[in-house]
Structures are given as structure tokens and as C-alpha cells.
Amino acid sequence: MIWSYRIGKVFGSEVRVHVTFFLLLLWIGLSAYAAEGLQAATLNLLFVLALFVCVVLHEFGHALMARRFGIKTPDITLLPIGGLARLERMPEDPKQEIxxxxxxxxxxxxxxxxxxxxxxxxxxxxNIESLDQAGSDFLAQLAAVNLLLVVFNMIPAFPMDGGRVFRAVLTIWLGRERATGLAAGTGQVVAVLFALLGLLSGNLILMLVAFFIFAAATAENADVQIRSLAEDIQARDAMITSYESLSPDEGLRAMSFGLLRTTQHEFPVLDSAGRCVGFVTRDAIFRAAQAEVTITAGAAMTKNTPTVDLLAPLSTVLDALADGSSPAVSVADGDEVFLGYITRENIGELMVLRRAQIV
Structure with missing residues (x-):
């Protein structure tokens, strides 16, 4: 996630803090200081930090259970609205998801x-009622807020924890695609209710939570639908085979001319053996041009891009593109010679044609 900073690695998962979390701490500290002085500000900050330690432990609960089913968690990010454990994928077995x-x-x-x-x-x-009262017990309040987190997270608003349980139970009878659609719709309704409640009460955090629930439910529902359509599609069916490539030592002039000659948004960078070593994006070319720097394709490219073979299922490509770190997935033969590449955009185009039963 952009604007997040790594603070450590635990159980194979990076722990990251988003910059907006520091803004939350600043706001809480200044508000408490203005209202009640330095001691109140210190206590409020300590309480928030203790609460978010509990939030991180909550996310590690998900991560460690997912690891039992062979699913890795690359990172856990701390946000003002809570924590986010980014699992490689959600288990498709309803019991495992529960x-x-x-x-x-x-x-x-x-x-x-x-x-x-x-x-x-x-x-x-x-005990929540006395949260703002002077002299209230720190540990009692922390315990009460943990109980509140349990109740809140179990609201059946997909993709919150309760919503995921709801989806998993529906999957047993309806199948994953229909169950996800129904759970996502329920989550969106709850998100709208949260937004209205937050607006009426002036609670910005609740409005942010509502936005996150609505957006995440929409995105995951779309992902499940795409995966359902892509069940029998292989990488060779989706890859781009008409393209212009760059060599690592080509400069900004060559990259710019490639941008003008084609409609490509990304250019594969191939070494002398025909292997893909990265992709140069249109944005990277624009940044270099605006900065007026001398740069080669090898220096401007996104490195460590994932590679699949021709017969890899499209679900593997979707997994590789899921974290957003690479603009494309390269397709190669058994000798790692580049054959073509796949982007989110051309997967979307393929799915439109697939729904229309044209391909």
C-alpha cells in the first residue's frame, strides 16, 4: 500500500504503518492537549497506541489461521480506521473461510x-460510557474496547469478519459467486447506513469505515465474478502478443518514441537472451521527461515482475496482479524466453467479451 512504512516483520508478514495513522495520533494529541492539558494528551495517545496493538494482534489472528491453510500474508498495514491484513487469497473452502x-x-x-x-x-x-471520564481505569477501558471490536467486526457487512462468515455460510447453499454477490450487496447497504449515521453524528471515522466497506465489497465481488468467468482460461488466451519492447540500455528518446508510435501503457524490457527483466510504464516515461533527466529503460523499469508459462490458469495471473506492485505479468516459454504479457486492462476486455460469449 502506498504511503505506508515498514516497521518490522513478524511471522513472515511485514508490519506497516500508513502515514495517515500518524495524522490521527497528531489530531488526538492536540485535541486532548487543548481540552485538558499535557497529561490528558499523553494518556489519550497511550490508549490509542495500546488499542492499535490489539488491532495488529487481531490481524495476526487472521494471518496465522490463513497460514494453516497454506495462505501467506505479505503484510499487515495499520490505518486510522483499523488494520488490514493482505492475504494472498481468501480460502475458497467455506469452513476455512469461517x-x-x-x-x-x-x-x-x-x-x-x-x-x-x-x-x-x-x-x-x-465501560465504554466512561471512556472520556477523568480517572477511568485504563485497563478496564481497553478491555471494553476489545469487546466492542468483537461486536463491531461481527456485523454481517462484507468484507468485514461477520460479512465473511455470512458469505461462507451462503456459499454452502448458493455457490461462491452468488453468495459473494448477496453478501456484497448486504455490505453495501450497511455501509450506506454507517455513512448516514456518521454524517448525522459528525463521526468522520465512521464515514471512512463506510467508504472502505462499500469500496472493498464492490471490488471483491467483481474479483469473484472475474474468477468465475476465468475458470477455463489460460494465460495464452489472454496475453498481448503485438507489442514494442525495449532493451535495458535504451534511453529516454527511444522510450518516448515508443510511446508516440503505439498505444501501449507499458513496455516490456528484454535482455539479450529475450527474457523479460521488467516493464517501463507510461507514467515512468512522463516523470523522466518532466524531470529532464538522462535515464535508461533498465533504470526506469519496474523490476521483479511475475512470470507465468503459457498454460498457467488465468487465476494465477490474477493472483500475481492482485497486490498492484507490477503493471503486467510476463508470459514465457520453458527457457524463460518472453512470449507476451498480460495487464489488468486486457483481462477486463477479455471478461467483457467473455460475458458476451464472443470468445
Whole structure:
């Protein structure tokens, strides 16, 4: 995710913090300082940091459970609205998806139990009411907020945890595509309700959560539909075979002329053996031209681009493009000689034609 910074790596997953999280801390600290002074600002910041440690542990609950089913979690990003564990893919087995979805809230339940034992008293959601009261118990409040996180995350608003459980249960009877459509629609309705509630109450965080739910539900529903259409499609069926390429030592002039001669948005960079070593994007060429720098294709290209063979299923290509780090996936033969490439745009075009039953 852009504008996020790596702070460490745990259990094979990078832990990242988005820059907007620091803006949240700044806003909370300044607001508390203006209202009640330095001590209140310090306590508020410590509470928020402790809460987001619980959020990160929640996301590791998902990640570790997913790892049991052979699914990696490249990174976990801390955002002002919570945490985001980026799994390579969601399990298609409904039972596995339920376990992965429930693992996060289960971590918060465990934290709540531990904190309740430390406090030595019954801690429930009613403790939330005294959150802003001076002298309120730090650990009791933290326990109560963890319980609130469990309740909130289990709302059946896809793709929140409760929504994923809802989708998995529907999948058993309806199949994954129909179940996702119904769960996504329910999530979008809940998102609109959240947005209205946030607007009426002036709660910016709730409005941001609503936007995230709506956008994520729409995107995942589209992804499931594409994967359903792509079940019997191979890389050779989707790849671009008419293109202009660059060599690593070609300069800005050659890249610019290629941009003018073609409608390509990305140019494969091939070494002397015909292997793809990266892609130069149109944006990279524009940036170099505006900066008026001397640069070669090898220096301007996006490196470490994924490669698949001709017979790879299109789902493999979709997985490779999912994190957005590469503009395209190269297709090569057994000797790694470049044959063509696949972009998100031409997959979208293929799906339109597929729906129309033209190809």
C-alpha cells in the first residue's frame, strides 16, 4: 500500500504503518492537549497506541489461521480506521473461510479475558460510557474496547469478519459467486447506513469505515465474478502478443518514441537472451521527461515482475496482479524466453467479451 512504512516483520508478514495513522495520533494529541492539558494528551495517545496493538494482534489472528491453510500474508498495514491484513487469497473452502474470519475476533476475546482478569472485575460494553471520564481505569477501558471490536467486526457487512462468515455460510447453499454477490450487496447497504449515521453524528471515522466497506465489497465481488468467468482460461488466451519492447540500455528518446508510435501503457524490457527483466510504464516515461533527466529503460523499469508459462490458469495471473506492485505479468516459454504479457486492462476486455460469449 502506498504511503505506508515498514516497521518490522513478524511471522513472515511485514508490519506497516500508513502515514495517515500518524495524522490521527497528531489530531488526538492536540485535541486532548487543548481540552485538558499535557497529561490528558499523553494518556489519550497511550490508549490509542495500546488499542492499535490489539488491532495488529487481531490481524495476526487472521494471518496465522490463513497460514494453516497454506495462505501467506505479505503484510499487515495499520490505518486510522483499523488494520488490514493482505492475504494472498481468501480460502475458497467455506469452513476455512469461517475459521480465518473468526480468528481475528477470537484474539480480541482472549485479550478481553486477560485484561478482565488483570482488572479483577467484570468488564463489559458499559465501560465504554466512561471512556472520556477523568480517572477511568485504563485497563478496564481497553478491555471494553476489545469487546466492542468483537461486536463491531461481527456485523454481517462484507468484507468485514461477520460479512465473511455470512458469505461462507451462503456459499454452502448458493455457490461462491452468488453468495459473494448477496453478501456484497448486504455490505453495501450497511455501509450506506454507517455513512448516514456518521454524517448525522459528525463521526468522520465512521464515514471512512463506510467508504472502505462499500469500496472493498464492490471490488471483491467483481474479483469473484472475474474468477468465475476465468475458470477455463489460460494465460495464452489472454496475453498481448503485438507489442514494442525495449532493451535495458535504451534511453529516454527511444522510450518516448515508443510511446508516440503505439498505444501501449507499458513496455516490456528484454535482455539479450529475450527474457523479460521488467516493464517501463507510461507514467515512468512522463516523470523522466518532466524531470529532464538522462535515464535508461533498465533504470526506469519496474523490476521483479511475475512470470507465468503459457498454460498457467488465468487465476494465477490474477493472483500475481492482485497486490498492484507490477503493471503486467510476463508470459514465457520453458527457457524463460518472453512470449507476451498480460495487464489488468486486457483481462477486463477479455471478461467483457467473455460475458458476451464472443470468445
Amino acid at each position: 475459521l480465518v474470519a473468526l480468528a481475528g475476533p477470537f484474539v480480541n476475546v482472549v485479550i478481553w479475558v486477560i485484561l478482565a482478569l488483570l482488572v479483577g472485575a467484570e468488564v463489559g460494553l458499559l
